[in-house]
Amino acid sequence: MAVSPLPRAGAQADNDDSRQEKPMRLSILLFDGFTALDVVGGYEVLANIPAMEVEFVSNHSGLVASDTGRLGMAAYRSFGQLDATDILYLPGGPGVAAALGNAALMACVRRLHATSAWTVSICNGAEILGAAGLLKGKKVSTNWFAREHVAAYGALVGTERYQRDGKLITGAGVSASIDAALFLAALIGGEQLARTIQLGIEYYPAPPFGNGTPDEQPQMAKDLVRHVEQHGAARLAARVIPF
Amino acid sequence: MAVSPLPRAGAQADNDDSRQEKPMRLSILLFDGFTALDVVGGYEVLANIPAMEVEFVSNHSGLVASDTGRLGMAAYRSFGQLDATDILYLPGGPGVAAALGNAALMACVRRLHATSAWTVSICNGAEILGAAGLLKGKKVSTNWFAREHVAAYGALVGTERYQRDGKLITGAGVSASIDAALFLAALIGGEQLARTIQLGIEYYPAPPFGNGTPDEQPQMAKDLVRHVEQHGAARLAARVIPF
Numbered sequence: 001m002a003v004s005p006l007p008r009a010g011a012q013a014d015n016d017d018s019r020q021e022k023p024m025r026l027s028i029l030l031f032d033g034f035t036a037l038d039v040v041g042g043y044e045v046l047a048n049i050p051a052m053e054v055e056f057v058s059n060h061s062g063l064v065a066s067d068t069g070r071l072g073m074a075a076y077r078s079f080g081q082l083d084a085t086d087i088l089y090l091p092g093g094p095g096v097a098a099a100l101g102n103a104a105l106m107a108c109v110r111r112l113h114a115t116s117a118w119t120v121s122i123c124n125g126a127e128i129l130g131a132a133g134l135l136k137g138k139k140v141s142t143n144w145f146a147r148e149h150v151a152a153y154g155a156l157v158g159t160e161r162y163q164r165d166g167k168l169i170t171g172a173g174v175s176a177s178i179d180a181a182l183f184l185a186a187l188i189g190g191e192q193l194a195r196t197i198q199l200g201i202e203y204y205p206a207p208p209f210g211n212g213t214p215d216e217q218p219q220m221a222k223d224l225v226r227h228v229e230q231h232g233a234a235r236l237a238a239r240v241i242p243f
Numbered sequence: 244m245a246v247s248p249l250p251r252a253g254a255q256a257d258n259d260d261s262r263q264e265k266p267m268r269l270s271i272l273l274f275d276g277f278t279a280l281d282v283v284g285g286y287e288v289l290a291n292i293p294a295m296e297v298e299f300v301s302n303h304s305g306l307v308a309s310d311t312g313r314l315g316m317a318a319y320r321s322f323g324q325l326d327a328t329d330i331l332y333l334p335g336g337p338g339v340a341a342a343l344g345n346a347a348l349m350a351c352v353r354r355l356h357a358t359s360a361w362t363v364s365i366c367n368g369a370e371i372l373g374a375a376g377l378l379k380g381k382k383v384s385t386n387w388f389a390r391e392h393v394a395a396y397g398a399l400v401g402t403e404r405y406q407r408d409g410k411l412i413t414g415a416g417v418s419a420s421i422d423a424a425l426f427l428a429a430l431i432g433g434e435q436l437a438r439t440i441q442l443g444i445e446y447y448p449a450p451p452f453g454n455g456t457p458d459e460q461p462q463m464a465k466d467l468v469r470h471v472e473q474h475g476a477a478r479l480a481a482r483v484i485p486f
Contacts, residue, residue: 037287037444040314044280044417047311054313055485063306063317068290070297071283074306074315074486123445143445161449173445174287178418183451195452196464200471201280202366202386202416204455205448206404208426209438212447221439228443242298243317 023051024188027077027085027112030056030064031105033095033236036071038122041177042089045185048197057082059104067093067232069239079108087184088112091177092123092143094232100131110134118184122171126150129168139165141180143173144214145229159215173214178203266294267431270320270328270355273299273307274348276338276479279314281365284420285332288428291440300325302347310336310475312482322351330427331355334420335366335386337475343374353377361427365414369393372411382408384423386416387457388472402458416457421446 026046028039047054058064058075065072088109099105109132113119121129124146129135130153141163142150151157162171162180164187171180182203186194198204205211214222228235269289271282290297301307301318308315322345331352342348352375356362364372367389372378373396384406385393394400405414405423407430414423425446429437441447448454457465471478 035287036283040279040283041418043314044278047313054311056314061486068297070290071286071299072317074317076485144442161447162451173443175284175421175444175446175448179449179451186451191452192461192464195460196467198450198452199387199457199460199464200416200468201418202457203418203448203450204404204457205418205446205450206422207441207446207448208405208422208429209434209441214442214445214447217438217442218435221435221442224439225443242319243304 023053024049024086024117025053025055026087026089027082028054028056028089028091029079029105029108030058030073030075030091031095031099031102032065033067033093033098033232034064034091035093035123035174036066036073037174038091038093038125038177039073041175042120042122042171042181044201045178045181045197046087046089048200049185049189049193057108059102063243065239065241065243067095067236069241072241072243079104082108082112084115085112086117088116088119090121090125090128092121092125092127092146092173094229094236096124096127097233099128106132116167118167118169118188120169120171120180120184122177122180123173124149126155126170127153130155134168138168139163140168140170141172141176142170145226159213266296267292267329267360268296268298269330269332270325271297271299271332271334272322272348272351273301273316273318273334274338274342274345275308276310276336276341276475277307277334278336278366278417279309279316280417281334281336281368281420282316284418285363285365285414285424287444288421288424288440289330289332291443292428292432292436300351302345306486308482308484308486310338310479312479312484315484315486322347325351325355327358328355329360331359331362333364333368333371335364335368335370335389335416337472337479339367339370340476342371349375359410361410361412361431363412363414363423363427365420365423366416367392369398369413370396373398377411381411382406383411383413384415384419385413388469402456
């Protein structure tokens with residue numbers, strides 16, 4: 001059943017010819033060790049597009065553990081059940097490494113991308129698309145730490161917070177899910193829709209210690225984050241999952 | 244077991260005397276119809292503070308349905324089980340209205356706030372604190388739509404994206420969870436810690452249609468969002484929950 005959190009404007013149709021109101025499906029793929037904000041930043045935007053049906057997909061129905069092991073999210077479709085979707089959405093996280101070896105997930109990605117209207121990756125979720133052979137010559141963004149990994153798949157990796165190459169929408173790390181999804185929401189339903197969703201999630205950022213770019217952060221911060229990223233498997237293995 | 248995603252600096256201790264490394268507990272209260280980004284924006288920051296133990300709490304263990312009914316999150320502690328915590332965290336969402344009538348939740352909030360080191364609310368989660376009698380004369384932020392509701396509890400509601408009044412940290416709507424949590428992370432562990440976490444989640448926002456404030460958005464956008472907010476109960480009742 002379509003969830004329509006925003007009322008259809010009906011007779012109050014705005015001048016935006018590109019507004020999308022026929023049902024669309026958003027399929028968010030989850031895998032053990034995903035990063036929750038990669039998912040929820042984009043979900044909170046895209047789920048509020050009128051007539052958007054949202055589904056969470058994994059190996060099987062059930063709880064999927066995030067990278068911290070403390071947040072569990074429900075999947076209720078399995079990779080093998082999906083034939084097609086409108087928006088294929090790949091989050092990232094330290095679980096990507098194992099996801100690359102998940103045959104059902106990788107087959108699902110290739111199958112859905114073939115007919116998707118849009119394919120989205122956030123953070124190092126781009127590595128999944130790269131490993132599926134879908135990024136050759138494509139302009140993409142990914143998180144700061146994964147740039148070389150994604151480039152190794154033949155992608156043209158940029159430093160933009162989000163990018164579009166055809167139907168491919170890719171975002172930088174984690175919180176870039178919000179910006180990338182607002183950009184996509186406008187492509188689907190027009191700028192007014194995107195700005196209304198922006199108001200609904202009050203995305204008027206004011207980072208307490210200022211804005212910037214990953215590249216210009218202090219070396220010590222970069223070294224710490226790189227250390228965490230490089231020890232993703234150990235971090236996942238050390239989780240004590242309470243659900 | 245404490246999750247320590249960032250390595251303890253040990254002999255590499257920085258000059259920040261306020262860095263917090265003894266275990267702290269973050270208790271995130273969930274209720275049916277919560278808004279997921281209210282939770283995950285703050286969670287993704289605070290869970291990355293070294294030695295932070297994170298728990299999700301609800302009426303009982305099990306899945307809690309978000310406001311869209313499509314995202315389900317796992318709770319594994321119940322309100323009655325909690326005696327105390329370091330950080331009490333209240334998200335918002337259309338489910339707040341029913342949460343106000345949830346005796347176990349409200350008792351948990353009063354009990355935990357009595358000894359918490361920090362009490363955080365995001366969005367209209369502030370209404371829960373208000374109804375618990377905890378905001379009289381306090382300077383708080385909440386989402387744009389709920390300002391009058393929260394003021395009715397005696398709070399001094401401002402338009403800031405996040406505020407501090409003593410141990411009370413309150414954020415504006417939904418995505419303000421990120422900014423508020425980064426601010427709190429610095430109070431707990433110092434500015435360098437907060438800036439490192441900011442890099443880890445790549446929170447260098449670039450909203451595609453610009454920044455601003457809720458108040459200066461077009462009237463039509465405000466009317467649409469107000470309409471959605473006013474029909475929260477109907478929206479929740481219309482959910483078809485697949486898990």
